[in-house]
Amino acid sequence: MASKKLWRKPLDSEKIKPPEAEIYIIRDRCKGCGFCIQFCPKEVLEESEEINARGVHPPKVKDAGKCALCGFCTAICPDFAIFVVEKPSEKKEEEKK
Amino acid sequence: MSKKQVTKKDKQLQKDQVRIGVYVCHCGLNIAGSVDCEEVAKFAATLPYVVVAKDNRYTCSDQGQELIKNDIKEHKLNRIVVASCSPRLHEPTFRRTCEEAGLNKYLFEMANIREQCSWVHLYEKKKATEKAKDLVKAAVAKVVLLDPAIESVVPIIQKALVIGGGVAGIQAALDLADTGYKVYLVEREPSIGGRMAQIDKTFPTMDCSICILAPKMSDAGRHSNIELLTNSEVQDVKGYIGNFKVKVLKKPRYVTKDCSACGDCSEVCPITVPNEFDVGLATRHGIYTPFAQAVPSTYIIDPNICLNQEGILKCDKCIKACERKAIDFDMKPEVLELEVGTIIVATGADIYDPTSLQNYGYRKYPNVITSLEFERLINAGGPSGGHLLRPSDMKIPKSVAFVQCVGSRSDRGHLYCSNICCMNTIKDALLIKEHWPETEIYVFYVDIRAFGKGFEDLYKRARKEGVIFIRGLPAEIHEDRKTRNLWLIGENTLQKELYKINVGMVILSVGIEPRIDSDVIQRLLVLSRTNDGFFMEAHPKLRPVDTPTGGVFLAGCAEGPKDIKDSVTQASAAAARAGILMAKGKVTVEAITPRVLEEACKACGLCTKVCPYNAITLNEDLKRAEVIEAACSGCGTCGAECPFSALYMRHFTDEQINAQIDALTEQDADKKIIAFCCNWCAYAGADFAGVSRMQYPSNVRIIRTMCSGRVSPKFVERAFARGAAAVLVAGCHIGDCHYINANLQTQKRVERLWKKMEKLDLNKDRLQLLWASAAEGERVASKVKEMQAIVNSITKEEIEKSKKMMEKA
Numbered sequence: 001m002a003s004k005k006l007w008r009k010p011l012d013s014e015k016i017k018p019p020e021a022e023i024y025i026i027r028d029r030c031k032g033c034g035f036c037i038q039f040c041p042k043e044v045l046e047e048s049e050e051i052n053a054r055g056v057h058p059p060k061v062k063d064a065g066k067c068a069l070c071g072f073c074t075a076i077c078p079d080f081a082i083f084v085v086e087k088p089s090e091k092k093e094e095e096k097k
Numbered sequence: 098m099s100k101k102q103v104t105k106k107d108k109q110l111q112k113d114q115v116r117i118g119v120y121v122c123h124c125g126l127n128i129a130g131s132v133d134c135e136e137v138a139k140f141a142a143t144l145p146y147v148v149v150a151k152d153n154r155y156t157c158s159d160q161g162q163e164l165i166k167n168d169i170k171e172h173k174l175n176r177i178v179v180a181s182c183s184p185r186l187h188e189p190t191f192r193r194t195c196e197e198a199g200l201n202k203y204l205f206e207m208a209n210i211r212e213q214c215s216w217v218h219l220y221e222k223k224k225a226t227e228k229a230k231d232l233v234k235a236a237v238a239k240v241v242l243l244d245p246a247i248e249s250v251v252p253i254i255q256k257a258l259v260i261g262g263g264v265a266g267i268q269a270a271l272d273l274a275d276t277g278y279k280v281y282l283v284e285r286e287p288s289i290g291g292r293m294a295q296i297d298k299t300f301p302t303m304d305c306s307i308c309i310l311a312p313k314m315s316d317a318g319r320h321s322n323i324e325l326l327t328n329s330e331v332q333d334v335k336g337y338i339g340n341f342k343v344k345v346l347k348k349p350r351y352v353t354k355d356c357s358a359c360g361d362c363s364e365v366c367p368i369t370v371p372n373e374f375d376v377g378l379a380t381r382h383g384i385y386t387p388f389a390q391a392v393p394s395t396y397i398i399d400p401n402i403c404l405n406q407e408g409i410l411k412c413d414k415c416i417k418a419c420e421r422k423a424i425d426f427d428m429k430p431e432v433l434e435l436e437v438g439t440i441i442v443a444t445g446a447d448i449y450d451p452t453s454l455q456n457y458g459y460r461k462y463p464n465v466i467t468s469l470e471f472e473r474l475i476n477a478g479g480p481s482g483g484h485l486l487r488p489s490d491m492k493i494p495k496s497v498a499f500v501q502c503v504g505s506r507s508d509r510g511h512l513y514c515s516n517i518c519c520m521n522t523i524k525d526a527l528l529i530k531e532h533w534p535e536t537e538i539y540v541f542y543v544d545i546r547a548f549g550k551g552f553e554d555l556y557k558r559a560r561k562e563g564v565i566f567i568r569g570l571p572a573e574i575h576e577d578r579k580t581r582n583l584w585l586i587g588e589n590t591l592q593k594e595l596y597k598i599n600v601g602m603v604i605l606s607v608g609i610e611p612r613i614d615s616d617v618i619q620r621l622l623v624l625s626r627t628n629d630g631f632f633m634e635a636h637p638k639l640r641p642v643d644t645p646t647g648g649v650f651l652a653g654c655a656e657g658p659k660d661i662k663d664s665v666t667q668a669s670a671a672a673a674r675a676g677i678l679m680a681k682g683k684v685t686v687e688a689i690t691p692r693v694l695e696e697a698c699k700a701c702g703l704c705t706k707v708c709p710y711n712a713i714t715l716n717e718d719l720k721r722a723e724v725i726e727a728a729c730s731g732c733g734t735c736g737a738e739c740p741f742s743a744l745y746m747r748h749f750t751d752e753q754i755n756a757q758i759d760a761l762t763e764q765d766a767d768k769k770i771i772a773f774c775c776n777w778c779a780y781a782g783a784d785f786a787g788v789s790r791m792q793y794p795s796n797v798r799i800i801r802t803m804c805s806g807r808v809s810p811k812f813v814e815r816a817f818a819r820g821a822a823a824v825l826v827a828g829c830h831i832g833d834c835h836y837i838n839a840n841l842q843t844q845k846r847v848e849r850l851w852k853k854m855e856k857l858d859l860n861k862d863r864l865q866l867l868w869a870s871a872a873e874g875e876r877v878a879s880k881v882k883e884m885q886a887i888v889n890s891i892t893k894e895e896i897e898k899s900k901k902m903m904e905k906a
Contacts, residue, residue, distance in 0.1 A: 005450070006377030007460060008470075008488065011480045016380055018367055041404035041411045068367035070404050070412030 020087040021067035025059060029081035032056025036073040036082055042066040045073070115241050118149040118174040119233060120165060121210075122156035122181035128215040133226045137180065137210075140230045144237045148172050156181050162194045169198040176240045180208035180233045183784045184801070185776070201245035203688060203748060208236040212787030213799055217878070224795040231761055231798055238756040246688035246747060251727045253339030253648075254438035255679045258283065260331055260618065263291020264310060264661055265653025265668040266443035267317045272672035273441075274322035278679055281435055282317060283326045283345055288391035290314055291445055292654075295374060295469065297476040299661055300524040301551035306661075307478075311390040318392040327393060332432065334440070334621040337712075337728035338647030339684055343435045349428035351384075351398035356423040358386060358394040362415035368402050375473045379480035384415045384424075389478065398424070439648045439675035442632060443668065444618055446654035449504030449511070449607040457500065457605060462576040463488040464583060465603045467503075468521055475528055485529065487602050489581040494601025496537035497529060498585055500570060505608035506543060513629045515608030516658040519546045522606045523555050526564045538564045539598060541571055541587065549660070567596065574603060609658040622649050623710055623837055631657045642671040645730075645835060647684070650674050689731035689748045689803060693722050697743035704735035704744060707806075709837035732836035734806030737846065749802055754812055761798040762819035767896045770797040770884050771816040772825040775805040777835040779827030779869050779877065786874030793881040796888065797825070804828065806839030810846050813864060818903035820896055822888040825880065827867040840868075857902045860895060862887050 023044070030052055037045045037059050044067045048060035059082070067084065074083045119141040123129035134152040142150035149172050155161050156179055168174055177200065179191050184207040192202035210229040218225040255278055259270045262284030270282040282289065293299075294314075296306040317323055326345055333344040352362075368383035381387075383403045386396050404412040405426055416424045448469050451459040459465050464487045466474070477483035487494050499522045504510030519542070526538045545566065547556040560566065571587035577599070585598045611630035612618075619626055623646050625633040632655050635643040642650050650671035653664040678684060698721040705713045705722065712728035713735055715721075722735075722743070736746035761771060774780035780801050786793070802808060805828025816824050826847055834840040847866045854861040865884055869876040 006371040006373065008371070008377045008463075010371050010375075010378060010380045011486070011488075011491070012379050013369075016369055018369060039409070039411065041406065068404060068412065070367060070414070072404075072411040 019069060021064055021069050022085050022087050023061050023064055023067060024083050024085070025061070026081045027058040028053040029079045030054065030056060030058035031079055032058065033078060034059075035076045035078070039076055040073055041070060042068055112146070112241060115146040115176055116148045116172065116174050117144075117146045117176040117178060117237060117240060118165065118168050118172065119144075119147055119151070119178045119180065119237065120156050120161070121150070121152040121229075121233070122161070122179065123152065123154050124181060124211055125154065128181070128211050131215040131219050131222050131225045132210060132229045133222065134229075136226055137229045137233060141178075141180075141233050141237065144234060146176070146241055147237060148174060157187050157190055162190075165191070165194050166198040169195070169200055175200065175204060176243065177205045178208060178233065178236045178240050179205075180210045180229065180236065182211040183207075183209045183213070183787075185781060185784060203246040204240070204243050206236045206240040206243065208232040209784075209799070212784040214795075216787035216790055217793055218795040219790065219792060221795055228795050228798070231764075234763070235757040235760040235798070235800070238760040239753045242750065242753045242756055244747065248685040248688050249726055250683050250685055251337075251339050252683050253678055253681065254341075254436055255279070255682065256281070256435075256437045257439045257441065257675055257679065258331075258341070258343055258435060258437040259441045259443060261291070261443035261445055261653070261655065262286075262289030262317075262325075262327065263443060263445045263653060263664070264293040264313070265445070265655075265664040266291070266441070267313050268665045268668035269441045269443055269652050269672045269675075270317055270323050271313065271320065272669050273676060274320045276672070276676050278322065278676065280323045281326060281345070281437065282323055283329050283331055285328070285330045286387065287328050287350070287397040288387050288393070289317060289325065289327060290388070290390070290392070293661055294388060294390070295376075296472050297479075298524060298528060300520040301549070301555040303524065303527070307390055314390065314392040325393065326433070328397065329433075331618070331621060337725065339438045339678065340727065341437050341440060341648065343437060343440075345433045345435060347431045347433055349400075349430055350395060351400070351424060351426055351428050352396045353423045353425050354393075354395060355421045356395040357421055358396060359420075360386075360396075361418040361420070362396060362424065365414040365418045367412065367414065368404065370399075370402055375480050376467075376470050378470060378473050396423075438679050439650065440622065441650045441652055441668075441671045441675060442618060442622065442624070442644070442655050443652040443671075444612055444615070444655045446609040446631075446658065447612050449515075449610050451503050451605050451607055454503065454509060456573045457503065457571075457603075458574045458576065458583075459605060462574070462581075462583060462603075464494070464576075464581055464601065465574060465605065467605050467607045468518065468525065469607065471525055471604050475525070475532075483532075485532070485602070487581070493533060494536070496539070496600040497602045497604060498539040498541060498583070498598065498600040499526065499604045499606055500574075500585075501540065501542040501606045502570065503605040503607045504610070511608060511610060511629065513658070514546065517660045518606040518608060520549070520552055520555065520660070522604075523547070523559045523564075525604065526559050527555070527562065530559075530562045530564070537600070539585075539600065540564060540566045541585065542566060542568060543570060549662070569596075609654060612655070615655075622646055624649065625832070625834070625837060627657075628832065629657070631655065642667055642674055645837070648675075648678060686727055686729075687731060689733075689746070690726050690729040691724055691731075691733070691736055691744040691746045693724060694743045694745055695721055697741045698722055699741055699743070701740070703738050703740065707734050707738045707839070707842050709734070709834075709839050730836055732804035732806050732839045733802060734804060734836065734839040734842045737807050737809035738842065746807065749807055751809070751811070754800065754802070755815060757800050758812060758815050758819065761800070762816060762821050766820035767822050767891075767893065768796050768888060769821055770823045770825055770881065770888060771821045772797050772799045772827060772881075773802055773805065773808040773812065774799050775828040775835075775840070776801055776803045778829035778833065778871050779805065779867065781871035782827075782869040782873045782877045784874075785872060786878045789874050791874055791878040793878040794885040796885070797881045804834070804836045804839045805843040806834075806836060808843060808846070810850050813850055814903045817863070817899045820900050822891050822896065823863045823865065823884050825865045825867060825884060827869055827877070827880075830868040830870055833870060859899050859902060860887075860891070863891065863899070
């Protein structure tokens with residue numbers, strides 16, 4: 001209900017742009033369990049077409065902009081094949097200065 | 098209950114001992130002017146069981162009352178009839194007289210020969226006298242059958258529930274808590290404060306809203322007698338005055354009381370959404386506090402947007418950031434069961450959404466904003482830091498226009514006046530002038546209603562400071578695509594000329610409307626609502642904060658649009674009213690509730706379905722209906738529904754009403770209209786016709802019941818079987834019933850009777866249904882006139898036919 005009523009673009013929406021993510025997938029380590037795809041709360045990942053060294057389809061990034069950097073994919077991956085780092089944002093750099 | 102199970106023989110025995118005193122009042126010339134009171138008294142003396150019959154000047158005077166008291170003692174009277182004014186006026190007086198003389202007050206009956214006789218038949222002395230005799234006869238017939246009764250006493254739990262934590266709810270809770278009662282203050286938002294917390298300044302004094310509210314909020318938060326239940330909703334209410342059992346759903350905050358409100362968690366939360374408090378003009382995180390002064394200050398996690406859904410902990414950033422380890426995702430919703438004696442409803446109101454008024458272009462043109470959005474923009478703590486920024490380009494406009502009555506006083510929104518918008522706009526205009534004196538300000542209005550203390554001064558001040566007031570709302574608002582400025586086009590109705598004015602920003606002064614989910618509280622507490630949709634008070638003048646449900650009171654905008662001062666005043670009044678009940682610790686219930694005649698009850702459950710108060714339940718084990726006395730208001734609609742006459746409606750029994758019908762139809766029935774009127778509206782309306790001296794035909798005979806829902810089809814059939822020419826059933830307008838909706842049953846029953854009459858080939862116009870309020874004497878009078886024509890047109894054959902048909906039925 002709230003979302004329908006609140007229709008304006010918040011005045012501070014530019015300022016508080018969430019940090020952008022860089023998602024690294026070490027494709028050949030992946031054994032294709034699919035946990036990261038299934039459990040990502042923002043549905044950032046999907047299965048790719050490619051076949052890796054272990055003969056499975058590793059994940060690929062569908063929409064990096066959605067990533068909230070929660071790090072759950074890193075935590076859940078049994079093969080240490082995925083990790084996320086925060087992109088150093090220009091704005092934040094400016095603020096620090 | 099057993100004392101009511103009397104056999105016919107007992108009844109006869111009781112009857113033989115009946116000794117009635119009848120007192121016919123002259124009321125100066127009010128009655129004696131058109132009724133021969135002496136003759137009426139003489140006539141009364143001839144009636145069965147009447148021992149004493151007297152006429153006197155003023156029966157309600159001290160001497161008049163002394164006379165009754167002496168006669169009770171001297172003549173061993175055990176029933177009293179006073180023929181005078183309306184029982185709505187002096188029944189309590191004479192009941193007290195009886196009690197003082199040692200007679201049970203329920204053994205008293207009144208014949209209304211003033212409002213419903215002498216005053217409405219001023220120029221027909223003979224007919225009026227005959228009518229007065231009839232009315233006395235009916236009263237005597239009823240009084241014979243009356244039972245003495247003792248009013249039951251119900252204890253009151255000395256705790257209160259306040260629903261809604263806006264300024265009204267906070268004030269009511271504080272007043273009750275300071276009086277010494279335990280109060281549960283339930284608020285569904287994460288913080289108390291309500292609308293007032295969102296507003297920048299208040300009119301007419303221009304006080305800072307949150308500065309005067311915040312101390313009250315923290316008082317309520319730490320008061321030892323107040324238990325604050327935020328993020329909680331009332332789920333269920335059972336019980337009755339003094340003894341409510343309330344279920345409150347307390348939703349989890351996922352943050353414990355250890356929270357120090359440092360905000361570290363919020364900073365790391367990766368989720369952002371528009372903030373409700375700033376009407377979407379700013380953002381908040383998944384873990385947040387709605388505003389800086391929130392009470393409780395404990396943060397809250399919005400479970401709808403948090404990444405951790407369905408118990409899987411995916412994101413732990415807030416947990417890691419919280420030094421005090423106050424975040425707990427294992428919190429579960431709780432259902433609290435509270436027992437309270439009184440309830441104050443302070444659920445507030447919604448703000449009108451102007452999107453549907455397409456000619457104003459809200460949501461289409463970014464620089465058209467609402468007055469609530471304005472409050473957030475002008476607030477120094479708001480999203481723009483107190484700068485009135487145009488959403489299109491973030492610049493301060495050089496000219497603004499206020500459009501009044503948006504959603505109010507029009508069939509395109511709500512018909513009522515929202516009460517606060519005129520003054521709010523004047524305040525807002527002055528605020529703009531204060532910050533940016535050069536701004537051109539136009540106010541387009543219908544009328545400026547500056548009715549309160551200090552309001553006119555503020556209005557004058559605004560005019561003096563150069564705010565331009567133009568009478569006539571704009572018909573249309575258009576946007577200039579380049580500048581994003583707005584054109585307002587309309588007619589200045591004072592100068593009778595068209596205007597086309599260009600401004601940088603338009604503020605729609607939106608009205609107040611009832612909460613969209615008002616029906617939930619209405620159902621839970623069995624309240625009524627006015628046509629506007631706000632909760633209805635028990636009496637607009639004399640009981641303005643009470644509701645028809647005992648022990649439930651109203652405060653703030655839930656009852657109708659009002660400003661902060663009025664909300665606070667009403668809240669203190671509601672707290673006082675609730676406090677009176679709790680201080681007494683007990684309450685008496687009028688002895689007009691039904692008794693279940695166990696041997697007659699077949700446990701069919703029909704009565705439980707029509708009871709508006711859910712005061713009758715079916716005892717499956719004992720196979721009978723049971724009345725929860727304290728929840729019952731005595732409307733009698735159950736008694737009318739029962740096909741087995743198993744509900745003994747005390748003081749309005751089938752027998753008593755039948756006796757009245759019989760007495761009234763004994764003579765010249767074929768020329769009479771028998772009318773059944775509900776005590777609150779139709780009977781009061783008939784009284785009002787009398788007070789206003791509206792003249793109508795004298796052949797109508799009114800029988801009073803508490804509710805038109807008491808009128809059983811049996812009564813109507815009996816009247817016709819006794820040869821009555823016409824019958825009128827009259828009650829409150831649908832939606833205005835004093836017993837919530839019992840008059841819906843009246844409607845159903847009358848419709849059923851009409852069908853039956855059609856089937857029997859009887860003229861169904863002879864049965865009429867009328868809704869008339871207590872102020873609509875004219876409706877009663879004209880209905881009687883209208884029915885007179887029907888009575889005149891009815892032939893003897895028709896009367897005979899209906900007599901036979903209805904007797905069979």
